[in-house]
Amino acid sequence: MSSPAPVWDAINGFAAYWALHTAVELGLFDALADQQLPTGQLAAATGVADAADLDALAALLAALDLLDTHGGTWALTDTSRRFLVSTSPAAMTDLVRLSPGSPAAWPRLAGTLRAGGPDAATLADTGDLMPDLVRATAATQRAVAAGVGAELTWPDGAVIVDLGCGSGAWLSALLDAAGPRARGIGVDVPHVIDSVASRLTATTPGIELHAGDYLTAPLPVDRADVVVLAHVLRAEPEARAAALTARAIELLAPGGTLLVADYFVPGAGHTADVYRAARHDLTLALTMRAGTAGRGVTEAQLAAWCADHDAVTTAVIEPVPRQRVHLIQRTTTARQRA
Ligand SMILES: C[S@@+](CC[C@H](N)C(=O)[O-])C[C@H]1O[C@@H](n2cnc3c(N)ncnc32)[C@H](O)[C@@H]1O
Incomplete structure (x- = not known):
């Protein structure tokens, strides 16, 4: 029954x-x-x-x-x-409010699906939440980045580029790992740079921030030892996510590593058991569809975008539970390492 x-x-x-x-x-x-x-x-x-x-x-x-x-x-x-x-170091109290995205986006979801994406007002609501969201996730992202930083081999004077740097949590943790001569370059939209990340320029030596679209903003370097795409691909439409991945790979210096952190979804064509196991990531992907131009990202998509630019995942690490990070290198580098 x-x-x-x-x-x-x-x-x-x-x-x-x-x-x-x-x-x-x-x-x-x-x-x-x-x-x-x-x-x-x-x-x-x-x-x-x-x-x-x-x-x-x-x-x-x-x-x-x-x-x-x-x-x-x-x-x-x-x-x-x-x-x-709220005073616990692991507090999720701000995330309770922020993780579902704009509350107004959910009652509009049927219209969003019929239209093929959120309207401009919904996208703007999501953008407005971003400074609070990146502040609320900074402690976790710093811990993830510190775990990744400890796994990498750093050249002297390493250059790190973070596309969609948010709070700067990844940049500051990776700069700590890379040593005092490292340089960190972050790109984000102007209101996030101004209200959140800009405080880092006073406290973190070696950091430079640039306001603009991470797909097109000019960078002061043409090579980086580490490029970061942390929690950005899932909120982009497929063509822009692929182009962002391409930009990140093209930036890699010989031997460099692209770090992609995201909540990957299984993609189409699986059994209900697979979806049950991925409930948390699927919920976040629908949250993206409700309030952003994206609808989540699969590891297969990421692999295809990397293959198009002769790059491959060489390791996947999870320094903090549920925080998966792909370490991606050009295939020539990956072959030399093998
Ligand atoms: C979920 S947050 C992740 C922030 C950071 N990478 C982290 O993991 O803590 C996504 C970030 O991407 C930024 N972003 C979104 N669209 C962007 C664009 N077109 N150009 C630059 N940054 C953008 C947002 O402002 C936000 O800071």
Whole structure:
């Protein structure tokens, strides 16, 4: 007998998301950071007028494994302590708000799919979120980049180019790994450079930032030892993603490495089991379709774009869980290494 449970799970995903969003907004997890609290005190600490409302919210959070409870007292779980207390080094509290992209993009999704892409207002909404988004992901991206930097062999005075540098997390971590004579060049759109990355020029020696389109912005170098494309390809239409990959490969100095970090999707033609395993990446890909000109990227697409320019993935590393990074080299270099 078929069950409506998967339908309810999808419908209830909306309420589960807003329960989490509301708890973060009310400071509920922060209020429990150092203490367990009974309902009345937790309601007072979060400014909820009626304790019965707090009880209803907290009970749903407990059902979602985001709170624990013993005899009318509320407590954090290991997960909420690590990821939902705003002062935790691994806090995801900003991502709760930002990861779904522009909230206005979702109710428009049917129209977006019929039109073949988001309208200009939706694209602008997504662009407006970018400074907050790159700030919110900076700590994780810095950790990923540090893990990658430790795997690379750095020539003296290495040149690093980061196309779509965002917060500059990759550039600064790779500069740390590459040594004091390295030079880091970042490109991003003007409002991201101005509001986020520009603070790096004062604090990070060797860094230069350029505002413009990463496909066409002139660069002060014509060769780089490391080129970074971190979380940019999935938000681009296929032709631009291919052209961006081509630009990055063409920039590589002999022996240089292109780093591509993304949340890769399986692509078409797989079984439901494959898609179940890729649920997180598929969700992010649909988030791209709802709010950007892209619809995610597959590892097969990346391999084809690289092959067109005599380049190949030589290693895939995951320095932080769910953060896959392709190390790509020209085939001549890859053959010399083999
Ligand atoms: C998801 S963020 C990733 C930022 C950074 N690479 C990281 O991994 O932390 C995508 C970045 O690409 C930038 N971007 C989008 N379109 C761009 C364009 N046409 N030219 C330059 N940068 C662009 C965005 O402003 C944003 O900073």
